[in-house]
Amino acid sequence: MLARACSLTGRTLVANAFHAPECGSVEYLPGIAITVDADGLIERLSRDIPDDAVRLPEGQYLLPGLVDLHVHAPQFPQLGSALDAPLEDWLQTYTFPLEAKYSDTGFACETYDALIDHMLRCGTTTALHFATIHLPATRILADICIEKGQRALIGKVAMDHPDTCPEYYRDPDADTAITQTRALIDYINAHPHNGAGRVLPVITPRFVPACTDACLHGLGQLAAETGTRVQTHVSESDWEHAHVRARTGMSDTEALDHFGLLREHTVLAHANFLSAADMDLIALRDSGVAHCPWSNIYFANAVFPLREALARGLRVGLGTDISGGPIGTIWEAARMSVAASRLLESGTDPDRAPHLRGRAGARVSIETAFHLATRGGAKALGLNVGAFVPGMRFDAIAIDPAAPAGQIVSIGDTPPLQMLEKIIYGATKANVASVWTDGVLRVSPAP
Amino acid sequence: MLARACSLTGRTLVANAFHAPECGSVEYLPGIAITVDADGLIERLSRDIPDDAVRLPEGQYLLPGLVDLHVHAPQFPQLGSALDAPLEDWLQTYTFPLEAKYSDTGFACETYDALIDHMLRCGTTTALHFATIHLPATRILADICIEKGQRALIGKVAMDHPDTCPEYYRDPDADTAITQTRALIDYINAHPHNGAGRVLPVITPRFVPACTDACLHGLGQLAAETGTRVQTHVSESDWEHAHVRARTGMSDTEALDHFGLLREHTVLAHANFLSAADMDLIALRDSGVAHCPWSNIYFANAVFPLREALARGLRVGLGTDISGGPIGTIWEAARMSVAASRLLESGTDPDRAPHLRGRAGARVSIETAFHLATRGGAKALGLNVGAFVPGMRFDAIAIDPAAPAGQIVSIGDTPPLQMLEKIIYGATKANVASVWTDGVLRVSPAP
Numbered sequence: 001m002l003a004r005a006c007s008l009t010g011r012t013l014v015a016n017a018f019h020a021p022e023c024g025s026v027e028y029l030p031g032i033a034i035t036v037d038a039d040g041l042i043e044r045l046s047r048d049i050p051d052d053a054v055r056l057p058e059g060q061y062l063l064p065g066l067v068d069l070h071v072h073a074p075q076f077p078q079l080g081s082a083l084d085a086p087l088e089d090w091l092q093t094y095t096f097p098l099e100a101k102y103s104d105t106g107f108a109c110e111t112y113d114a115l116i117d118h119m120l121r122c123g124t125t126t127a128l129h130f131a132t133i134h135l136p137a138t139r140i141l142a143d144i145c146i147e148k149g150q151r152a153l154i155g156k157v158a159m160d161h162p163d164t165c166p167e168y169y170r171d172p173d174a175d176t177a178i179t180q181t182r183a184l185i186d187y188i189n190a191h192p193h194n195g196a197g198r199v200l201p202v203i204t205p206r207f208v209p210a211c212t213d214a215c216l217h218g219l220g221q222l223a224a225e226t227g228t229r230v231q232t233h234v235s236e237s238d239w240e241h242a243h244v245r246a247r248t249g250m251s252d253t254e255a256l257d258h259f260g261l262l263r264e265h266t267v268l269a270h271a272n273f274l275s276a277a278d279m280d281l282i283a284l285r286d287s288g289v290a291h292c293p294w295s296n297i298y299f300a301n302a303v304f305p306l307r308e309a310l311a312r313g314l315r316v317g318l319g320t321d322i323s324g325g326p327i328g329t330i331w332e333a334a335r336m337s338v339a340a341s342r343l344l345e346s347g348t349d350p351d352r353a354p355h356l357r358g359r360a361g362a363r364v365s366i367e368t369a370f371h372l373a374t375r376g377g378a379k380a381l382g383l384n385v386g387a388f389v390p391g392m393r394f395d396a397i398a399i400d401p402a403a404p405a406g407q408i409v410s411i412g413d414t415p416p417l418q419m420l421e422k423i424i425y426g427a428t429k430a431n432v433a434s435v436w437t438d439g440v441l442r443v444s445p446a447p
Numbered sequence: 448m449l450a451r452a453c454s455l456t457g458r459t460l461v462a463n464a465f466h467a468p469e470c471g472s473v474e475y476l477p478g479i480a481i482t483v484d485a486d487g488l489i490e491r492l493s494r495d496i497p498d499d500a501v502r503l504p505e506g507q508y509l510l511p512g513l514v515d516l517h518v519h520a521p522q523f524p525q526l527g528s529a530l531d532a533p534l535e536d537w538l539q540t541y542t543f544p545l546e547a548k549y550s551d552t553g554f555a556c557e558t559y560d561a562l563i564d565h566m567l568r569c570g571t572t573t574a575l576h577f578a579t580i581h582l583p584a585t586r587i588l589a590d591i592c593i594e595k596g597q598r599a600l601i602g603k604v605a606m607d608h609p610d611t612c613p614e615y616y617r618d619p620d621a622d623t624a625i626t627q628t629r630a631l632i633d634y635i636n637a638h639p640h641n642g643a644g645r646v647l648p649v650i651t652p653r654f655v656p657a658c659t660d661a662c663l664h665g666l667g668q669l670a671a672e673t674g675t676r677v678q679t680h681v682s683e684s685d686w687e688h689a690h691v692r693a694r695t696g697m698s699d700t701e702a703l704d705h706f707g708l709l710r711e712h713t714v715l716a717h718a719n720f721l722s723a724a725d726m727d728l729i730a731l732r733d734s735g736v737a738h739c740p741w742s743n744i745y746f747a748n749a750v751f752p753l754r755e756a757l758a759r760g761l762r763v764g765l766g767t768d769i770s771g772g773p774i775g776t777i778w779e780a781a782r783m784s785v786a787a788s789r790l791l792e793s794g795t796d797p798d799r800a801p802h803l804r805g806r807a808g809a810r811v812s813i814e815t816a817f818h819l820a821t822r823g824g825a826k827a828l829g830l831n832v833g834a835f836v837p838g839m840r841f842d843a844i845a846i847d848p849a850a851p852a853g854q855i856v857s858i859g860d861t862p863p864l865q866m867l868e869k870i871i872y873g874a875t876k877a878n879v880a881s882v883w884t885d886g887v888l889r890v891s892p893a894p
Contacts, residue, residue: 077858080872081865084812111858118856238801273797297786302797302804326782326872329854335773339744340795348791349806350720350749354685357749359796365531405852405877407776409565411524411558418528425527425773430852430877 008036008394009439012053015062015398018420020371021387023310028416029388034062036394039196040438044390056398060433061423064386065125065151065395066330067377069290070231070269070319073129073141074099074108076115079323087237087299090324092166099132099157100169108137109144115322116148120443122329123432125395126151126378126385128231128267128290128319130204133157133171135180142188145199149442151385151395155204155231156184160215174214178222185228198438200229207233208244208255220260229265229381231290232256235278236270238301253278262287265382269319271309272300279312288315288380291372293336295324303344306337307362317377318369331427334369366421373424398434399423400445405430455483455841456886459500462509462845465867467818468834470757475863476835481509483841486643487885491837506849507880508870511833512572512598512842513777514824516737517678517716517766520576520588521546521555523562526770534684534746537771539613546579546604547616555584556591562769563595567890569776570879572842573598573825573832575678575714575737575766577651580604580618582627589635592646596889598832598842602651602678603631607662621661625669632675645885647676654680655691655702667707676712676828678737679703682725683717685748700725709734712829716766718756719747726759735762735827738819740783741772750791753784754809764824765816778874781816813868820871845881846870847892852877 013036017029033053035043056062075095082094102108119127129145129152131138138156145152158177159165171177185201188194203223205211211219223230235241235252244252253274256262266287274282282289291304309316318333319325325333341364347357378386385395401408401423408426410419423431435443460483464476480500482490503509522542529541549555566574576592576599578585585603592599605624606612618624632648635641650670652658658666670677682688682699691699700721703709713734721729729736738751756763765780766772772780788811794804825833832842848855848870855873857866870878882890 076856079856080869083868114856114858118854122854294786297789301793301801303790303795305797327854328856339741340790342744343750343787343790344795346744346748348750348787348795350752351806354748359798403852405850405875407565407569407774407876409523409526409561409775411561421530422527428852428875428877429854430875 006054007439007441008054008436009040010038011036012050013056013062014049014053015056017062017388019064019374019387020367021375021389023371023376024365024368026367026370026417026420030416032388034388034394036439040394040440042388042390042392042394045388059402060398060400061419063397063399064374064388065397065435065437066123066373067126067317067381067386068119068124068320068330069128069267069317069377069380070292070321071127071129072322072324073112073115074102074132075323076111079328080326082323083298083326086239088239090299096166096169102132102134102137105136105140108140112141112144116144116150118328120148120150120435121432122331122429123397123435124330125397125435125437126381126383128153128202128381130155130157130231133159133169135183138184139187142191142199146191146193149198149437149440151198151383151437153200153202153229153231153381154188155202156181157204157206158215158219159206159210161210161212164209174212174218177215178218181219182222185226196438203228203230205232205261207240208248208252209240216259216261223263224260230261230263231267231269232261234268234271235273236300238273241273251275251278253281257281257285265380267380269321270296270300270304272296272302272304279309279314283313288317290319291316291337292319292321292325293333293340294327295321296340299324303340305344305362306341307364315376315380316372317380318372329429330373331424334373334424337369337372338364338366366424370420370424394439395437397432399427399431400433401431403430403433453501454886454888455501455883456487457485458483459497460503460509461496461500462503464509464835466511466821466834467814468822468836470818470823471812471815473814473817473864473867477863479835481835481841483886487841487887489835489837489839489841492835503845507845507847508866510844510846511821511835512844512882512884513570513820514573514764514828514833515566515571515767515777516575516714516764516824516827517739517768518574518576519769519771520559520562521549521579522770523558526775527773529770530745530773533686535686537746543613543616549579549581549584552583552587555587559588559591563591563597565775567595567597567882568879569876570844570882571777572844572882572884573828573830575600575649575828577602577604577678580606580616582630585631586634589638589646593638593640596645596884596887598645598830598884600647600649600676600678600828601635602649603628604651604653605662605666606653606657608657608659611656621659621665624662625665628666629669632673643885650675650677652679652708654687655695655699656687663706663708670710671707677708677710678714678716679708681715681718682720683747685720688720698722698725700728704728704732712827714827716768717743717747717751719743719749719751723759726756726761730760735764737766738763738784739766739768739772740780740787741774742768743787746771750787752791752809753788754811762823762827763819764827765819776876777820778871781820781871784816784819785811785813813871817867817871841886842884844879846874846878847880848878850878850880
């Protein structure tokens with residue numbers, strides 16, 4: 001019996017599976033039987049194969065679903081363009097005008113529908129979304145994620161600072177930003193079709209420069225009161241990092257902590273210019289980082305010191321940063337996380353002597369990238385997904401390396417770990433054959 | 448009449464076309480009628496559309512075929528793997544053992560067949576190939592390119608230095624390397640099915656460290672005698688650059704010139720550590736550079752200063768460097784050429800002050816990347832392709848941005864130049880609908 005177009009709740013799937021429950025190593029589980037219960041939880045892993053087991057098609061591999069820790073859902077239309085301006089100009093020139101269009105719920109419906117289809121088809125089963133300031137459009141994004149089955153955390157963007165946000169696109173005041181954030185939390189938590197809470201709300205101050213102190217303070221209180229997770233940006237670029245220090249006298253990280261926003265499972269996007277003390281504070285608070293290696297190339301002026309962050313015990317996952325990153329797949333983020341770490345280690349300027357060019361010991365492995373793309377992201381969010389472990393939810397993808405429109409090259413016998421490396425470097429949407437969340441098939445291969 | 452599965456010799460094609468005949472700018476030619484003569488040359492461009500014109504399907508765009516200036520054809524099986532060792536170790540540990548397997552012509556047939564199919568399907572209509580030391584397998588690569596229609600330059604690798612090349616994989620002496628290079632030149636030039644010389648031989652000393660002085664000298668003489676083009680590597684990594692200086696007392700570029708290998712249309716792969724004098728010498732000799740931005744991340748220890756090279760008048764094109772680069776498409780090389788230039792400009796280490804981090808003025812635009820991927824590569828090779836200009840050969844690809852397995856995102860009206868940017872950042876094999884060389888259809892879309 002094949003897995004094509006088949007949900008797995010209450011069934012057992014037999015597959016050649018890869019996962020990376022711990023950072024830095026990968027487990028290959030050939031011919032493993034994974035039993036999924038009626039609620040979509042992994043009940044057990046076994047070598048005993050029941051007669052009625054479902055089998056993944058020959059040649060396909062099972063991987064945990066990908067986790068995207070940083071998505072600006074409304075920026076999807078400009079994906080792969082508008083990459084020529086520094087962050088502060090990019091926001092005003094391209095991005096705020098685009099986000100403002102989501103006052104039109106019809107536009108929101110069309111765009112968010114296309115985005116969630118795209119992400120699922122690329123293998124992203126969990127996403128942490130920034131929406132816009134608009135409550136109605138943000139509700140629509142939640143509705144669409146619930147309907148299509150993406151595990152998602154969705155935030156109404158709070159941004160009320162008149163000095164940095166244009167009049168046509170900002171919350172009119174801190175109270176409105178906070179009240180509407182609360183309204184979104186209530187809407188999602190009370191949603192009649194949101195079963196086991198696959199979609200969650202997230203408190204979302206855009207970043208310190210875009211919010212007044214009153215707004216940041218109120219959102220911190222709301223997080224403490226409701227236990228809702230928080231996401232924002234931190235120390236992304238030279239400009240942002242310096243702006244926050246000039247305004248608050250603190251580092252960006254310290255300022256967020258001051259406002260009560262650095263909490264367990266807070267996710268901080270970018271985090272390129274953290275000091276060692278910032279990193280330690282983030283680790284102490286059990287917050288985490290969304291590493292966005294593609295976007296950082298255009299907007300950050302530096303590479304996130306990923307290996308140092310991991311060594312200091314930070315929880316780290318990967319983000320596409322649609323549309324700051326030009327390519328909206330976690331495959332791309334994973335390979336670029338390795339490549340960026342190599343460029344940090346070697347440096348880039350050939351006119352400098354080797355020992356003055358880079359930062360020794362900065363590289364990470366493809367195994368680490370695979371962990372970050374799956375279980376690492378899930379741990380940052382505190383979600384029970386990202387590996388094939390009894391008690392975790394069955395969010396998974398089937399990869400067909402030989403898909404004709406795909407680019408993965410495998411000639412002759414390829415050992416399993418080499419195959420995983422080829423998958424991480426080569427996979428595109430074309431290789432994603434099936435996608436499940438909570439054991440339910442969400443994307444099935446073309447017939 | 449649609450272009451699906453249709454050759455264009457003696458016909459007129461109507462298409463929305465992009466090309467970049469000059470570096471740094473792009474021309475959009477909406478609804479242009481391109482007439483191709485019986486030999487596959489572009490006869491004229493016109494706004495007058497004949498009744499029997501062929502039309503590209505709605506929504507597709509016509510681009511010049513992509514030019515890959517650096518391919519190690521035999522390394523195709525390890526594409527997307529084996530990226531964890533420095534150049535000198537990588538050669539001995541992974542690459543020489545793999546290349547040695549091409550003494551088996553059956554293995555060569557299978558692998559080269561798959562490679563050329565893959566490259567054409569990804570849109571690469573012209574490629575500059577390193578083969579192996581084996582004459583029979585290298586003839587097979589030429590046969591396959593001729594049969595499948597890839598415009599290709601093919602070199603038997605010359606490598607005879609006993610200190611750097613293992614006994615199991617090297618030319619036994621300089622005479623053999625030179626004699627067999629000559630034999631390949633004769634074989635390709637006399638090939639009965641090689642019509643207008645779409646496939647050409649290329650003299651291919653692997654790099655200075657792998658060749659004795661006698662070998663380099665003899666190959667230089669052979670180039671002068673026969674007028675055959677030359678390709679090799681230059682100043683790729685700290686190790687290679689230093690090795691050549693220690694051995695010859697000259698820079699790598701000067702050494703190649705000394706041996707008569709720096710000639711018109713010589714293509715030098717990588718070239719990361721060129722001095723200004725090296726660049727000027729390359730420009731003076733009308734040689735060019737194959738910029739391999741992905742491979743450089745793993746093996747070069749630095750970023751090629753592309754913008755400086757262009758400013759000094761060097762001819763530059765792009766190379767995948769299969770398998771030093773993990774992804775075998777020129778789309779990837781094009782987007783990474785932009786990204787790498789940004790990382791050279793900004794630098795990578797966040798602990799350094801901004802003005803000490805990078806190299807000002809290093810970035811290149813997506814328009815420049817598109818030129819390098821097409822006409823730039825063709826100019827380096829001295830080939831009459833890469834743009835839609837009367838008198839050039841019609842090597843072209845049709846791109847379908849909306850291909851279901853593709854990743855290009857276009858919602859609503861997208862202005863033409865934004866669409867091109869989205870294509871360069873997003874295109875994969877899945878978006879390549881049709882491929883022509885010399886006006887003959889080589890790849891047609893799935894029905």
